[in-house]
Amino acid sequence: xxxxxxxxxxxxxxxxxxxxxxxxxxxxxxxxxxxxxxxxxxxxxxxxxxxxxxxxxxxxxxxxxxxxxxxxxxxxxxxxxxxxxxxxxxxxxxxxxxxxxxxxxxxxxxxxxxxxxxxxxxxxxxxxxxxxxxxxxxxxxxxxxxxxxxxxxxxxxxxxxxxxxxxxxxxxxxxxxxxxxxxxxxxxxxxxxxxxxxxxxxxxxxxxxxxxxxxxxxxxxxxxxxx
Amino acid sequence: xxxxxxxxxxxxxxxxxxxxxxxxxxxxxxxxxxxxxxxxxxxxxxxxxxxxxxxxxxxxxxxxxxxxxxxxxxxxxxxxxxxxxxxxxxxxxxxxxxxxxxxxxxxxxxxxxxxxxxxxxxxxxxxxxxxxxxxxxxxxxxxxxxxxxxxxxxxxxxxxxxxxxxxxxxxxxxxxxxxxxxxxxxxxxxxxxxxxxxxxxxxxx
Numbered sequence: 272x273x274x275x276x277x278x279x280x281x282x283x284x285x286x287x288x289x290x291x292x293x294x295x296x297x298x299x300x301x302x303x304x305x306x307x308x309x310x311x312x313x314x315x316x317x318x319x320x321x322x323x324x325x326x327x328x329x330x331x332x333x334x335x336x337x338x339x340x341x342x343x344x345x346x347x348x349x350x351x352x353x354x355x356x357x358x359x360x361x362x363x364x365x366x367x368x369x370x371x372x373x374x375x376x377x378x379x380x381x382x383x384x385x386x387x388x389x390x391x392x393x394x395x396x397x398x399x400x401x402x403x404x405x406x407x408x409x410x411x412x413x414x415x416x417x418x419x420x421x422x423x424x425x426x427x428x429x430x431x432x433x434x435x436x437x438x439x440x441x442x443x444x445x446x447x448x449x450x451x452x453x454x455x456x457x458x459x460x461x462x463x464x465x466x467x468x469x470x471x472x473x474x475x476x477x478x479x480x481x482x483x484x485x486x487x488x489x490x491x492x493x494x495x496x497x498x
Numbered sequence: 499x500x501x502x503x504x505x506x507x508x509x510x511x512x513x514x515x516x517x518x519x520x521x522x523x524x525x526x527x528x529x530x531x532x533x534x535x536x537x538x539x540x541x542x543x544x545x546x547x548x549x550x551x552x553x554x555x556x557x558x559x560x561x562x563x564x565x566x567x568x569x570x571x572x573x574x575x576x577x578x579x580x581x582x583x584x585x586x587x588x589x590x591x592x593x594x595x596x597x598x599x600x601x602x603x604x605x606x607x608x609x610x611x612x613x614x615x616x617x618x619x620x621x622x623x624x625x626x627x628x629x630x631x632x633x634x635x636x637x638x639x640x641x642x643x644x645x646x647x648x649x650x651x652x653x654x655x656x657x658x659x660x661x662x663x664x665x666x667x668x669x670x671x672x673x674x675x676x677x678x679x680x681x682x683x684x685x686x687x688x689x690x691x692x693x694x695x696x697x698x699x700x701x702x703x
Contacts, residue, residue, distance in 0.1 A: 284519050286505035286512035289631050290695040293505050293519070310631040310695075347657045349664065356657040361649075364656040365668060373673050376680075377652050380645070409530045416515055420687070423649075426642050430649030436593075438654070473516035477529050 285470055287312050296470065315470040322396050328463035329392050335456040336386055343447035345431075347438070358382065358449050380423040385460060388422060391415045392463060395472075404479040412476055416469060424457045504699070506692075511536045538690040542616055548685035549612050555677040556605065563669035565651055571662065575669060578602060578647070601647050601675075604640060608682050611637050612689065619693045627694050634691050641683040648676045 283297035287307035296305050296315050304316035343355045362378035365371075395411050398404075431453075435444060505512050511522040516530040524534050538544075563575035576584070578601050585594035615634055622630060651672045658666045 285517055286510070286519055288512065288514075288517070289635065289691045291504040291506055291512070291692045293503060293508065293510070310628050310691075312631070312635070345657055347660070349660060352660040352663055354657060354659045356653070360656040361652045365652055368655065368668050370668060370673055373648070373652075373668075373676055376676060377649070381649075413515055413530050413532060420642075420683075423642055423645055426645050427649050429643075430646045431653060433646060434650045434653045434657070437650070438658070470517050473518065473529055477518075480529075 285314055287314060316468050317471060318466075318468075321466040321468075321471075322400050325392065325463050325466040326396050326400065328459045328466065329389050329396065332456050332459040332463060333386070333389050333393070335452045335459065336382075336389070338452040339449045339456055340382065342449040342452070344449040344453070345447060346445040347442055348445065349442035355447075358453060380421065381427045384418050384422045385424050388415055388418050389460070389463070391418075392467065395476075396467075399472075399475050399479070402479065402482075404482065408476055408479070412473065415467075419464065422460075424460050428454060428457045504692075504695070506536050506696070507699070514538070537692060537696075538688060541688055541690040541693060542619060544688035545612065545616055545685045548681045548688060549609060549616070552678045552681035552685060553609055555674045555681060556609065559605075559671050559674035559678050560602070562671040562674065564647070564671040564675065565654065565669050566667040568665040568667065569663070577669075577671065578675075600644070605644050605675075605678055605682065608637050608640065608644070608686075612682065612685050615689060615691075615694075619697060622694065622697075624698050627698050630694055631691050634686075634689065638686040641679070641686050644679045644682075645676065648672055648679070 283295050284293050285296045285305075286293050287310060289312040290307060290310040292307060292309050294305060294307070294314060296317075299305060299315070299317035301317065301319045305314040306312065307314060339358050342357070344358050344360075346353055346355045359378070359382065361381070362374045365374035365377060391411050391414055395408065395415060398408055431450070438444065505519055506522070509522055510519045511524075511534050512519055513527040513530060513532055513534060515532040516527060518527055518529045520527060520529075520534055522534065522536050526532065527534055560578055562577065564578055564581075565576050567574045567576065578597075582594050582598045582602070585591075585597065611633060615630060615637075618626075618630055651668050654666045655668050658664060
């Protein structure tokens with residue numbers, strides 16, 4: 272490990288993901304962010320005490336998701352008739368109309384991936400706050416950042432608003448508890464993710480690993496790839 | 499802060515997942531365990547493959563019905579463009595314009611921009627590299643927002659089912675359209691903007 276992890280660059284620096292220029296990001300003060308000087312790509316932001324905030328946003332968002340899945344989302348009323356829609360039904364109805372693939376995708380984008388991400392974040396941030404180095408930590412982190420580009424919480428909520436505009440003139444629409452819960456959920460979800468800056472979060476995970484090795488408990492994974 | 503060298507020129511590779519700088523000789527990232535590559539593997543080939551897939555799906559997405567409305571026993575199929583034309587006939591030109599831009603223009607523009615970026619890696623003017631990087635990032639950001647249309651169909655289908663009076667069913671173009679969006683998101687994800695900058699450096703030498 273020492274052969275690959277010791278150079279100053281490898282510990283303190285970061286290469287711009289867009290143009291590969293190397294920057295030292297170890298000297299950022301609280302609240303400062305770094306951008307690439309050549310192509311303008313956002314690199315990282317350093318903020319103290321974000322983990323507690325992320326924990327609060329994540330746990331509230333999970334509760335709101337539970338609410339959003341169990342109450343009516345919207346009610347459509349026209350000519351004395353009415354139909355109710357729930358959040359899981361947006362995906363389930365597509366299955367009924369013989370589009371199982373699309374149904375699974377919609378369910379994944381708006382319910383399954385966001386919920387899974389929040390649960391994983393709970394474990395990740397929990398371990399970081401407790402200063403415990405678990406061997407599953409890097410795997411959880413990898414999953415969170417892999418899933419990140421496939422959650423469409425905010426896109427779906429804008430979709431809800433667009434549909435409201437489209438049908439507002441046709442009938443009376445009543446928003447249910449689930450509508451408000453999902454709206455609040457999408458805001459908290461974005462806030463939770465924005466507190467988990469990629470470079471900073473991985474820096475913390477790495478610091479826990481190094482501390483663990485110093486105190487004698489070498490994680491087995493790290494021994495494995497030491498050639 | 500600034501250093502004039504790129505990671506690749508120092509023999510370093512940046513982990514695509516956790517951004518750690520490591521020696522490019524390593525197989526896996528020592529921090530997160532992802533595979534290490536100096537540049538995304540076969541970036542242009544993958545990007546072009548996804549772009550061609552998306553372009554093919556773009557045709558049924560626009561020609562086939564995206565939504566079927568059953569109203570009092572009469573069923574009307576509507577395509578994306580048909581919906582726009584209907585809105586123009588009804589006089590709501592601003593809404594028609596918004597839907598036309600969001601569902602027709604942007605997916606098409608995204609495909610054209612990505613094709614251009616792939617071409618520009620080897621043939622583009624070097625002075626425009628920064629602008630092209632920004633163009634790439636905008637395309638990457640807009641990616642998932644095109645899925646709004648698919649969600650609108652899913653919501654309307656789930657919401658509007660008044661027995662015989664009014665029922666909305668999803669059309670097959672919804673699947674094609676979701677395919678266009680996902681394929682172009684994968685195209686943007688496979689593209690490596692650093693290839694454009696690499697070209698700049700080889701020209702400098």
